[in-house]
Structures are given as structure tokens and as C-alpha cells.
Amino acid sequence: MATITIDEQQYTVEEGRNLIDAAADLGIDIPHFCYHPGLAPDGNCRMCLTEMEIRPGQFGIVTSCTIRIKDGMNFRFNSPAVLDNRKGIMEFLLINHPLDCPWCDQAGECKLQDHSFDHGRGHSRFVETKRVPPKKDLGPHITLYTTRCILCQRCTRFCDEITGTSELGVVQMGSKSEIATFEGVPLDNRMSANVADICPVGALVTKDFLYKPRIWHYDKVDTLCPGCATGCNTTLEVLHQKIYRTKPRHNEAVNGYWMCDEGRFCYHGWQDADRLQAPLKRVDGELRQVTWPDAMDAAVSGIQAVLAGEGDSAMGVVGSSMATNEENYLLRRLGAEAFGSPRTGLDRKPDGEAWTSKSGFHIDADKTPNTRGARDMLGAGSPEDILRGIGDGTIRGLYVLGGDIGRTLSSEETDAFSKLEFLVVHDVHRSDLAELADVVFPGAIPFEKNGTMTNAQGRVQRLSPAFPPPSGAREDGAILRYVGQRMGVDLGGTDPAGVLEEIAGNVDGYAGLTYDLIGDQGAMTGGEGPSEAAGG
Amino acid sequence: MAAPLEILTAPLPAETDPGDIDAYMAGGGYGAVRKALKSMSQTELIEEINASGIKGRGGAGFSTGMKWNLCADRFPRYLCANADESEPGSFKDRHLLEAKPHQIIEGMIITSYALGINLGYIYIRGEFFQIIDQMEAALEDARKHGFLGADILGTGYDLELYVHPGAGAYICGEETGLIESLEGNRPYPRLKPPFFPAAIGLWGQPTIVNNVETMAQIATIVDMGAEAYKQIGSEDDTTGPRLFGLCGHVKKPGIYEYDSDVTLRELIYDAAGGIRDDNRLKGVIPGGISAPILTPEEIDTPMGFGALGKLGSMGGTGGIIVMDETTSMVDALLNASSFAAHESCGQCTPCREGVPWMNDILRRIRNGQGRDEDLDLLLDICKQIHGHTVCVFGQAPGVWPVRTILVKYWPEFRACIERKELVVPPLEESYLRPDQYEHIPPVPGNFRLKTEEADAAG
Amino acid sequence: MATPLEFTEAARERAAKILDRYPAEYRKSAVVPLLHLAQEEWGHVSPEAMACVARLIGCSPVKVAEIATFYPMFNREPVGEHVLAVCHTLPCALTGCGSVFDHLSEKLGIGLGETTADGRFTLRKSECLAACDRGPVLLVNRRLHTHVSPEKVDEILTELEKG
């Protein structure tokens, strides 16, 4: 720790911390454009200049973004020299700026707009002609509104330092400088859309978010990306039961400031899925929409029929790495308490392509978010184990916590599941699996879930719902409880925090975990404490 | 009257090709290298340079001995000789490169040896085609004669020197821009402090960047000895011979070698033969375009870095631009400002946006569309740039010419605005006298009108 | 993008020599000299030429474009057989470079940055060429002409027409 002075007041801050970040920790805003805590400081915008005591009694102008805190440093954040510079920089940045805020997608979260309000001059002294370089299509996701660019080089540094793909550069010289890609080499990497988040103005925009409602209308929901086992922390922007945008939420131990494009845009697939509006029941070989009580009756009598047959437990349960820890845990209890120690499996789609960026940001090959957690909850065997059980006739009924829109069945799986006497499935649309089921319960997509998931590192993190499931569907935990109730088993209350408490008491490695401890940054299983393994 | 010197400008024997190493050696050339490598230790050499009192000739006038002493204790270290000479009005480096390539190489070898450097580059501006060819040939000859390569002169010391060409950007003369350029990046100057090239330079290693004239001077110092060297000029200002380049409205433009005590008046009227057509002097820029202008009343100053600094100007590169009474100071400033607007690298906001903006305003004034508020606006923009940029370019040549020419020739600019056309008023009415404006130390080029006079004038 | 460009065998040898001047791990240092080489080969530095240099260095092509578009000496478009650059910075302006430029422009019938229809001449302005004592100066291709006057311009042009 270090003691520093800011405008004659003393503060204790972390030694070695960047001055802008240290000030932010203290609630003091040093206006800046080019500095981003996830990138190496560059010092080009000159907005962050403050005064520092260089020799006893003598202050000099320094770039805050390149200062690392040392004990005894003495700053002036509000001297006339500092304030004048800010005014000057704002004027310089605005003279060639189009001021098209009414049409700009950044309006409301634009640093130029914010700072101009706080530090600007109010009227323009510029009577010359503005530069108007044309807009550019940079890649599959990103457009550059060149006129709005302030050349802070966050985007180029991102592609150099974080992805290492270096598709962006500054071309031309001096006041003609522009951000550009090379002909035939677009900005196309697995993390490309992050540049729109870090662009401090409305120059880089995701095509996905063009002309959407203005940003101040949205509700923000902190949750997790369901795209892979990395479990990037995200904030969803939601309006009228609809997600309009996903942004990464900072978590140094998981994703840093970033997320991948696939994860960022995956909400479309979920949101556009043709959701089940009511439970389905097989009647005369066909799935028909039925009421919840009807579906429950069918499920319970089907399961009981299987259990009444030969063998120890002819029921199997299959958890889901798309479902929360709490849901998988409840499934385990349902199985243990109502199905008589069934065999347990975990359903998961085939791996995708893993990728690690230059800075160490990792996209997991496992395209589901909670394989580790589901396994911890279920102590699950392999999917093959379940298939073998069906094959040799020891499993005759199956209860599957599905709910993965990306899941298709192989012909082997189709054959096996077709052999079952009775199949109950939770799902969100008419998947391959649902098509084979006797009863289908419409469940929730990850964006409707409340609970925790455990990422590949073993970090338990919270998931919050952006909106409730559609009226005909239910949260999967509630469905499980309802089934339990009908079979004479009380799975407890509906609050996921309560379920987690139970998990903490019963599941290895989860001892001591609570919602509070997990907070918004997650907590490691196995009591390893917060992991230092940075996500990039 | 100061006496001209013939040390750096010592003529070569008639009819010799400056690149000819044999002719150079016949005249005692490479003696300094022999002396340094064979009879002096690294410490002795550094001591010698320290004792000579030499200040770098690249423009900033920074003590070379001190720079060498600041070199961080890490290896490898690198040398970059700066031959990017692009400061308008400066042509001394071209002169030396053309006339004394081997002396520059000698200086580079001695410097490298003194600092334990085994690899160095001479960064030559790209437009110097013939100079690049000649320097490459000269390096090759030096290599053949055993002054470069492995085990130089049997001392066990190895050194490679190469030419690195520029490609027409002034900012590559700034030492960290030069390093970035040499690394193959956009030549964006680096933030200094915290790290200077002597601590973290080329490829992250300690690097000495010295001007090519400084390099040639190093050979001279070793040749003549620090004791004799520092007798030239004055120890409390600037030691050693200086190369002054006179251009513009003088009768005999060219390079003149004097010590630093020579006055500007002597250089203009004696060395360079006075003003063309015997016109009267209007203004003189004493050290390359960035150096704040001096009015006719201010030319009795010695040319030392310190002496010019006291006037709010600077020694800079010793390139002296003389302007006679027919000159339009509005045109002259517009020209200087266009240069700056064209050469700003564009890395940092104040310079990238502010310098071209000032250029637009000046062009408007020049074209008879100046507004009453424009001159104050210009001074205000200067203030917004000054001290707020990544490198010194933003102020020199970005701000200093504007601020000083504007302040000192305020009446001429006012006349242009009032009459809505380009006018060149009679000399007497075109500029302010030294008691009407003031320099606010410590930085050069920080000029302002004294208020009452400003009111009276404006 | 058009067909990829490759250096000729001779140019590749020169490129290898250029690369040899820099430590092996810092190949990017060679980018400016290699772009000069590319310009000698092809007259101007097209995107294909930049890509060729990028392949030699082993870097992303936009990093070469950053350099090629920064430096004024690299021609982005094809230029005339002879490139004439009149220095127009203050010292040369004081000694009359304006009339040299105007004379050239009139004789060649082209303006700033233009190339004659027959592709022989391109007219440019240059910043200070560090020969201010010998102004006005004119850079013709690789050769510097000093003390240039309208009359001398005529001589230079005649010589170039012949050559």
C-alpha cells in the first residue's frame, strides 16, 4: 500500500497500480480516452494529463495513464493547468468530429459526449472545413464510422496485444491518419467485436447493434455467457423481454475485459428458437400439446411403470451441462429419492474448436457452460454408459434434462433412445431428443435461468435471468420439484440460494460456497480461493 | 570580429573524392580511431568527451558526455547516428555527410568503442540518395581496411555499422521516432519520461542517439584532445567549433565554421556578406525553423546555446534563415506552419488537430479572410498545444514559430486582417520592439505581448 | 486483390542482404529499406507489393501498409518516368521556388501531384531537402539540382527529354 496526495488530501492506494485505476477506486474520475485497463497504456490522447510533484514544491504535467503509484506521490487533479488542458483536448477532438450524436449508436455511452459535457467549451471556435473520411466495412461484425474516430488506437492495440491477429492499423500520416484493415484481410478473428466495446466513441460499431433502441432504454442484467465452458461474465441489455446486446463484464480471473464473438452473438440462436409453448405428450405415436397437469400425470405414471418393472432401477437420469448446478443437483436428488439410485449420465454436444489468444484468453472446446458443475452435482458417468445400459436393457426409462438448442442426435443415439420404454425430456424446442420423448416439459433457456454454474477452471459463478421463461414454459428447477412432489418427494424451496446452501453441505468441493461469497466475480470450488489464472 | 575556423570544414586535398578512404587516411584520417582504440580505455574516452564540454549538435544542445553517462548498465547497447536532417533551414549535416563521411564513421566507431556497442546504424534521410550510396561505400571501405567488423585493429573489439534509410518523414529525426522507425513501426515518438533511449531504446536496449555532426566532433575531440577543444568557444556556454548554415536573403549563403561566441550580426554581415541587394534585415531564425525568430534589434547576440536561450530563442541546428524587409511575415509563418501541419506524425491529439487548425487559420488570414479574433485564437491554440504533446514536435516547430512570429510581427498580422489582403507594411511598422513583448522562461518560444502594448498595437 | 507480386531473384538477394543488417529476431526493422526496394522494382508500392514485403518479414500486411502510407517517399500510385519535386519550404520560398514550380507546371501542363498524359513526368512539392544554401532546389528522381531558375528548369527538361 502507498500513501498518496491528491489535491492536498491523503489517500491510501495499492502500490504499483495505474493512477487512473487507483483514482477510480477512490471514486475520482480522471477523464481519459486512450487508456483502457485491459491494454498497455499508450499516452496518445492527452486527456488524462494531471500535475504531479516532480521536485519538492514543483509540479509538472504528466500522463496519468502511464503513472504507477509509488508511495509519497503528490498530484493535482484540478489545477488550472489540468482543467485548461482538458478543455483544449476536448476542443481539438471535436473540431473534426461530426457531432451526429442524434444518429450515433454510442450516444449515451460515449466518452466524448460525457467529457464534452463536463469539460468542453460549449461553443465552437472552429470555422474551417471538417474532414469527412468515408465509413468502412472492417469485417463480418464491425463497421468503422471514420469521421467519429479519435485515433486513440485502443482497437489496434487490442488486435496487436490481445488477439495477436493484427488486422487493424493506422494508415496515412498526421491529420490524415485513419484506422484501416488491409485489402482482403478483414477484421475477422474470434474476438473481433470487442473493439466496439472499447472504442470510446461511436466509431466502431457492431453491425448487430446498428439502429437498435437508444442505450438508455435497456435494463442491464449481469450473468454468464452460455457459449462455452470458459463462462465469460457478461452484461445483457434487455428491453421488453428481448436481449439486444451482450457485453463482456470484467472478471480478471475468467475473461478479463473480453468475450468471444460466438458467445456474444449466441443469444440470437436462443432467442430465435421456436420455443415450446406447452408440454407435449405422445398420443397415438404423436406429440401433442397438453396441459401441465396432464403432462405431469403422464410422466409420473410412465416413470412408475418403468420402476415397477424388473431390475434394481430401470430408470436412468441424464443431467445437462446447459443447466445450472442447482437444477442438476435437484435432478440428482429426484433420481436418488424417487427413482431408486438410477444410473446417471450427462448430455453434452460434441466439442467445438478451442482457441487461446495471444494474451491468454481461452475459448473452450466444450460448447456448454456447465459440464464441470453438472458432473460435480451428478457424479455422472459417461454418455456411453447410458447408451450401453439402454442397449443391454438395464435402462428402460430415462429422464433427461435437455435444453440445448445446438444438440442433434447421432443415429446411434436415436436408435438407443427409440428403444426406451419411457422417455421424459426437459427441452426448449422440438429437438431431435424431444421428438423421441413420451413427455416433453418446456424448460428455460440459459438467459432465463437463475442459479450457478461452474466453469472449466472450477470457478462457480452466478447466472441471472434476463426475463422469465415464456408463459407455457417453466424453470427447470420448478419442473423437477413438481415431479418430485407428485412422486412423494419434497425437493425443498424454490430459491436457488437455498439449493446452493444444500449443495455446499453435500457436494465435494462446494463446501462453504454461498451466493454472497460468489458475488459478481465467482468463487473457486475446492476452497482454492480466487484463481490467479487470468483470462486475458 | 570573430575569426572563421577550419576544423570541421578543413578542405580535402584538391580533386579528392570525399568517399576515398585512402586519401582520407593520407591526410591523417582514422588517426582518431587508432588513438582511441589502441591507447585509450573506455573510461578514459568517456572522461575525455565529458571534459571537452561538447553539447550535441542535433538541436537540443544536450551534453554528450552526460548522455553517455546516462547509458544504462545493460548489454547489448546500440548506437544510432542521426542523419535525418530535415529541419527547414538546416543543411550542415548534409554538408558533412557529403564532405566527410569517414570522419562521421570515425566518430561512430569511437563512440561505439567507448560505450561497448557492437552494432550501430546511421539513419540517413531517404532523399539523400547519393549520400546513402557514398556512405554505404565508405562503410564498406572502412570494413575492408579493418576499421569495422571483427577484431578491429587487432584489439579484439567487434563492431558493425549499417546505413538505415528513412523515407521522407521529418519526425524520424526525433530520437525516439527514429528508434521506432528503425524498429519498423510507425515513427511515433515515445513517451519520455519515464524512459529515455539511453535506458530503453532500440529493441528495448540502451541506445545512444547522437547527431552526425556530434559524431564528427567526437573524432575531432579525440584528435585534438579535450583540453584544446574546450578552448574553442566558451566553456560556460558552448565549446568546440560550430557549423552555421546561412540561407535566405544573404549574399553568400553557405556553411561557416566559427566558435559559439560569434554574433549573429557577424555571421550575417561579415561571413555571409550581408543582405541581398543591401536591403534591410526584417527577421532571422537562428537555428532551424523551430527556433524563435529574432528581430533586427536582437542580432548582436553570441550564437551559444545559452546566449540564444536568454533571448527566448535557441541555438538549434545552427541553420540560420535570414529574411529581408521585402518578406511577408504572414507568408513566412504560413510556410512554416504548413511544414508543421504536413509533418505532424498524428499520434497525439493536440498536435494532430491543433497544428493543422492553426495552419487553416493562417491560410485564411493570408487570403484576406482573417477575423479580428483569429490572432488571439492562434495564441490560445498555441497554449493548448504547448507542453501537452507526446514529443517536442508539437511545440517546435508546431507552436514556437507561430507564437513568436505572431507576437513579434503583430502589427503586420493586424494589418493583413484589417485590410483583408496580404500586405507587407514598411519595415518600421511591421514589428514590435523588444520592450513591447516578453519571453516567459524557461521554455524557448514562450512569448507574449506586454499587455498595454498589446492593447495599443491591437 | 490482384495477383500476388513476388520479387525477382536479384531483388530477393538484395532483400536478403538488407535483412542481414538487423538481428534475426527483428526482421520488421527492414520494412522501410524493403519498401524502397519494392518501389525500385515496381515504381510504386501497391497493396500487392506491401503484401509481398509483409510475407518476407513475416508480419501482418496492414503493419506494412501502416509504414508504406506514412512515409511521403513511397508512391501509392504509379508515377511518371521522372519524378520532379520542387522544395517549397521557407528558405527555398525566400529564394524563389514559387516561380520554379509555376514554370514547371506550365511547361509540363500539369498541376501538383499530377503526371503528364504520356507518363513521363510527375510534378511534386517537397519539404526542405537540407540544401537551403543552394536554393531553390529541385529533386529529379535521385538527383538534386541546386540554384534552380526557370531557365535551368528548361535545361533540365531538355536533358531529360533526350535521356
Ligand SMILES: Cc1cc2nc3c(=O)[nH]c(=O)nc-3n(C[C@H](O)[C@H](O)[C@H](O)COP(=O)(O)O)c2cc1C
Ligand atoms: C521534431 C524533432 C526533430 C528532430 N530532428 C532531428 C534531426 O533531423 N537530426 C538530429 O540530429 N536531431 C534531430 N532532433 C533531435 C533528436 O531528438 C536528438 O536530440 C538528437 O539526435 C540527439 O543528438 P545530439 O545529442 O548529438 O544532439 C529532432 C528533435 C525533434 C523534437
Ligand code: SF4
Ligand atoms: S476506431 Fe475507436 S478505438 Fe479505434 S482508434 Fe478510433 S476511436 Fe479509438
Ligand code: SF4
Ligand atoms: S469464450 Fe466461451 S464463455 Fe466466453 S464469450 Fe466465448 S463462448 Fe462465451
Ligand code: SF4
Ligand atoms: S507532438 Fe506531433 S509529432 Fe510529436 S507525437 Fe504528437 S503528433 Fe506526433
Ligand code: FES
Ligand atoms: S488516457 Fe492518458 S494519454 Fe490518453
Ligand code: FES
Ligand atoms: S528549404 Fe529547400 S532545401 Fe531547405
